[in-house]
Amino acid sequence: MADIKAKAVIGTNSWGGKAYGKALRGNYVEDSVIKEAMCEAKDRGLLIYDLARDYGLGKAQKMFGEFAEEIGSDNMIISAKYTPMGHYKKSCVRRSLEKDLADFKRSYVDIYWLHLPTDIEQHLAEIIELYNDGKIRGIGVSNFDLEECRLAKQILDKAGIPLYGVQNHYSLISREWEKNGLLDWCRENGISFWAWAVLEEGMLTDPRIKTKFSPMKFFMNRQKRKMHELYRVMIAVAKRHDITVPQVAEAYCANKGIVPICGCRKPKQVTELAEAVNVKLSSGEIRRLEEAADRSGAKVLGADMFRIFVPKKGGQHG
């Protein structure tokens, strides 16, 4: 069973090839820089990597496996996922996990998430088998709503396995899961909540620093125009604690008892993440940040953005 007390997690979605890096982030980061970032993470005790088969168009997992072997992967913690892109098919999870393990050069993963709430009973049944085979040490669910989390917990309870965590979208400007009770439910049941995209793909970074154009940033700019007041509050909080604006977004999550997963490709981003999760924000600062976020009305990724990939029971997509 996974007894992992996560404080912060390194996201790997943006690792990968040149064209992918440019399209997604507007720039490409050399593999050597990513390896340096992993070394920095090791030095800072940030040992958890969030991975999935499709990250970096399939390159991220392979990069992790190679670099981890070179750096020394003994105490690195792997968070990996099964992504159902249609209805359940017999052995689909086992086949996918076997490929993952070959990428990671490991015989097990520490935490394995069902990435979407598709055919929950069948997918979890196979994940439980893999847990019992020792290939998975902890089980989580991702992009699940409260009812789906309850169902997952029930299924796992019956098998005598704890639900380790819920991994959903959450940030200062996307707090649906707090408002609709899922976060409270996790806390009441001792279930870890991991937040993906706490920097909103770069939107919750310093607006005064210009970055290269990408199609994603073009879309974000429309939202950023609504966020002047939020940025002003973030900059003031950053100044008070002598930290950067993205560190405020990261610290905000940590102060709410949520584990931030941050897309880090550079050593400095790792350093900042490691420092941010130890920054103590006051309740007044948290309130001012939330009020400014709510007033902005900005929203990029909805809590339900992946619903389109979840087929309905009868075969159609939701």
Ligand SMILES: NC(=O)c1ccc[n+]([C@@H]2O[C@H](COP(=O)([O-])OP(=O)(O)OC[C@H]3O[C@@H](n4cnc5c(N)ncnc54)[C@H](OP(=O)(O)O)[C@@H]3O)[C@@H](O)[C@H]2O)c1
């Ligand atoms: N379970 C799921 O369904 C799901 C879905 C999406 C993502 N995820 C996980 O969550 C992770 C995080 O999401 P993400 O990578 O998409 O986006 P993110 O962490 O919200 O944002 C990444 C962006 O922030 C920038 N950044 C990171 N650290 C920074 C720092 N200290 N200072 C300034 N800028 C900084 C990056 O800059 P650069 O462009 O310079 O790198 C990039 O533009 C993913 O990598 C993945 O592991 C999970």
